[in-house]
Amino acid sequence: MTSMTVGNTTTPRPADGTATGAAVEIDDVAVRFHTRKKDVTALTDVSLRIEPGEFVSIVGASGCGKSTLLKLVSGLLRPSSGRVRLHGEDVRGPRRDIGYVFQRAALLDWRSARRNILLQAEMRRMPKGEARARADELIAMTGLSGFDDAYPNELSGGMQQRVALCRALLHRPPVLLMDEPFGALDALTREQMNVELRRIWRETGTTVLLVTHSIAEAVYLANRVVVMTPRPGTVAELIDVDLPTERDYGRTMAEPSFARATGRIRELLGAATTSE
Ligand SMILES: Nc1ncnc2c1ncn2[C@@H]1O[C@H](COP(=O)(O)OP(=O)(O)OP(=O)(O)O)[C@@H](O)[C@H]1O
Ligand SMILES: [Mg+2]
Structure with a gap:
């Protein structure tokens, strides 16, 4: 694969500062x-x-x-x-x-990983089917498969941050x-x-x-x-x-x-x- 440089050189940036x-x-x-x-x-x-x-x-x-x-x-x-x-x-x-991820995962202890992720959907009143499908996708993408029913205290720090990341990405910000x-x-x-x-x-x-x-x-x-x-x-x-x-x-x-x-x-x- 050829390497591609990203940055100012390849990002168009209008000089006049208008919203483009x-x-x-x-x-x-x-x-x-x-x-x-x-x-x-x-x-x-x-x-x-x-x-x-x-x-x-x-x-x-x-x-x-x-x-x-x-x-x-x-x-x-x-x-x-x-x-x-x-x-x-x-x-x-x-x-x-937008999606927001903080230093501390700030998960609800009494909810499973999956239900912590779905919290985002509840807050935004996303259609349930769509939210569940997206949660499954994110759980697979972040390597949380098999841990979605675990509670925060059963997860490592890294896994807790993955849950926080899934929650932040649920609504495709x-x-x-x-x-x-x-x-x-x-x-x-x-x-x-x-x-x-x-x-x-x-x-x-x-x-x-x-x-x-x-x-x-x-x-x-x-x-x-x-x-x-x-x-x-x-x-x-x-x-x-x-x-x-x-x-x-x-x-x-x-x-x-x-x-x-x-x-x-x-x-x-x-x-x-x-x-x-
Ligand atoms: N709500 C607030 N009321 C008063 N001062 C505040 C408030 N929020 C931030 N500050 C002050 O503004 C400055 C910048 O704070 P900020 O939290 O953005 O820094 P930071 O770069 O994120 O620092 P750190 O790397 O420690 O997290 C600090 O002096 C902080 O005390
Ligand atoms: Mg800070």
């Missing part, structure tokens, strides 16, 4: 929080345009506003200034056409937001989840925004990495990941372009030069 089918558009956004004790500027001058089907990772120091950025896209939070659009539409409130989804997993399980997530992303064609503290994970998964400055967070640099679409985990780690991208990110974050 971008999945996510963030224009000059700032977020200020006013609490009793103090005011915090979480984000400032953030502009970002993400095309449908892109996989974009977001990295930055703790407190730089990564989760805040995802909340803006989901409509859980309104910007203090600037504009956020999803598929050309202004985000004015919580959006139903065009945009999937992931906030440190693998942060609580051991290193080996995390690698396996990375490989699976990349496969699932390719199978579903969903636009993904992934927040992570792992530079290796950010680069392995994405076609672009957004590197943020410390608070108040803004985009320090957009890194195009020059890696083939087919990404064998071990081989990817050994690619010079992988080392270049991770090295640049580490430089920007001012992190130590040891690899993660």
